[in-house]
Amino acid sequence: MQILLLSMPDSFEHTPTVAVRMPNGALASLAGNVDPHHQVAIADLILAQSSVQSTVTRLMRELRPELVGLSVMTFQRGTARRIISLVKSINPDVKVVVGGYDPSLAPEAWTHPALVVDVIVRGEGDITFRELVRAVEHKQPLAGIDGLWYRTPDGMQRNLPRSVTTLERGEIKLPRRAGRVLSGYTYMGRPIDVIETSRGCTFDCSFCSIIEMRGRNFHRLPIERVIADIRDARDRGARAMFIVDDNITIDVPRFEALCRAIVEAGLDDIHYLVQAMTASIAQHGETLAPLMRRAGFRYVFLGIENILEDDLAFLKATAKNTRRGNPPSPTGSGEASSGRQNATMAAIDVLHRHGMYVVGGLIVGNPDDTRAAIDANLSFAKKYVDWPYIQHPTPYPGTPMTKEFRDRGLIVNQRVDEYDGTSAVTRSAELDADEIEYLRWRADRWMKLRHMPAAIRLYPRFVLTHARRMMAHTFRGTTWRSALGLESSREAFRRYKQIRARERRYLDWPDPAPADPDVRLTLGISQKPVYDLRQFNAQRPTSNAQPLPTSNSQ
Ligand code: B12
Ligand code: SF4
Secondary structure, three states: OEEEEEEOOOOOOOOOOOOEEOOOHHHHHHHHHOOOOOEEEEEEHHHHHHHHHHHHHHHHHHHOOOEEEEEOOHHHHHHHHHHHHHHHHHOOOOEEEEEOHHHHHOHHHHOOHHHOOOEEEOOOOHHHHHHHHHHHHOOOOOOOOOOEEEEEOOEEEEOOOOOOOOHHHOOOOOOOHHHEOOOOOEEOOEOEEEEOOEEEEOOOOOOOOHHHHHOOEEEEOOHHHHHHHHHHHHHOOOOEEEEOOOOHHHOHHHHHHHHHHHHHOOOOOOEEEEEEOHHHHHHHHHHHHHHHHHHOEEEEEEEEEOOOHHHHHHOOOOHHHEEEOOOOOOOOOOOOEOOEEEOHHHHHHHHHHOOOEEEEEEEOOOOOOOHHHHHHHHHHHHHHOOEEEEEOOOOOOOOHHHHHHHHOOOEOOOOHHHOOOOOOOEOOOOOOHHHHHHHHHHHHHHHHHHOHHHHHHHOHHHHHHHHHHHHHHHOOOOOHHHHOOOOOHHHHHHHHHHHHHHHOOOOOOOOOOOOOHHHHHOOOOOOOOOOOHHHHHHOOOOOOOOOOOOOOOO
């Protein structure tokens, strides 16, 4: 069967496409796990941001797929709806399958008849998609396939959720990168690819979708399999590698073993990027950080989240940011609680000492944030992190944080297409959303500018060639008048917001459900009934013959 897999073109403020265009790891994994006789084409539309419509049209005409699959995050929902409508206009018989975080956690947003989505894959997709493709190929019923919702003449049928895969048993095969039909993946001029070494996390930060998606668990791929995956990506040209693990620092000894294995395999000429937890880095940095540097790690995304204890408590991120010992706290206020210390400073320090840069993940605009609280976080970022990755709390479907924001009436923007992390869509008790975003935006730009010399040292040719475009992205909305202080920076912010709004329109194709609030605004668990996958994973029945739940009766 000919299959076309698409990831969405929508991009993120802190990863401008001039500098970063990464493949979507899910699609190559899906391709690698269907039976080998199927032809799977993968198109990451981030590579065709300015020609989405013509690229999709061309691929549909050239490949004539029987099945089109889309990987969708929540802020990409609107773009995905338009693409589905375009695809169906070219071939009304094509089967459309959606998967990824948004269809998994807000599946009801994908059931509207006008969207003509045939199948929703919820949760991990590798095995589910393989079974789905087999069933479609052999014209078999879909009723027995866990993890699916599918359209029938009587409406959407909801199969049982699928429990998470035990990666240790080798059930998930290597990604099939050969299926990629577009090119141009880049990270600061280096060809980039993504790999995974584990899935899951045992923490439960209130803003993170991962727990709703798969429960609290951690599964490891065998190290040899990871090395084979890196080698495959390298053989195809990759010289930078983003490790997409939810939280690789759950098992530090294994992470250290991986670093050693990378060196032994001679794969240490690649620049690695990874996301890490401050507690693990602070606690184990003295042994882990030198190994990471030897293996080729350059940038580490640290989930600092916030430097204030009250905010960390709201985000349920205290534990992952706490270490034992006596380093200074970022606020200078001493102990976090009962002899434990905030781990942020120690983590940043050890990474810097070992020659790595810190991408500082912070969340500002929490429900009780005052101007002073936001300023404290921004000043901290300015002083200590190399590249700011500052976001606003965003009520993604089904997260505990979404429920809390809704219960407190603090969600001021329900248009999920703007849930891109850097658009403030919630207010705090004291500050309105626009003000929160303005404060972040105003500080952010200068922090990015300040990182330029370091970026030049690391990637001289690329930065010197592209500095103008990179700065044009960072400072869009700013004019000479605003730079010279002849006009208020709020004017520049207003222009930036207008530009950002225009950027969200990736294709000139009508939205098939322009006004339906269920499709456009659904935020999952606290708004409409969906399954609670965590509950399900805990009490999973052994057979498919169970009556299907239709609601978790929220
Ligand atoms: C790596 C990653 C990134 C990377 C790379 C993105 C890329 N090109 O792939 C970077 C750093 C760039 C990034 C950025 C952002 N990300 Co991000 N990211 C992740 C992360 C950590 C891992 C995703 C991954 O690759 N997993 C490995 C693959 C194999 O698993 P998977 O994606 O879940 O795919 C499986 C299933 O979902 C399913 N599936 C997925 N797609 C499809 C499609 C079909 C057809 C089928 C059948 C099945 C299927 O099957 C797959 C295989 O089992 C997740 C999760 C997390 N813990 O935080 C967040 C996450 C996906 N990101 C998120 C967000 C919001 C963003 C940003 C908007 C802001 C941010 N928080 O940084 C930006 C926007 C990105 C953009 N397009 O510009 C959210 C999404 C929430 C939501 N409800 O939409 C997540 C869940 C984090 C969170 N906040 O909880 N991200
Ligand atoms: S530690 Fe990271 S992956 Fe784990 S729940 Fe928190 S934000 Fe999500």
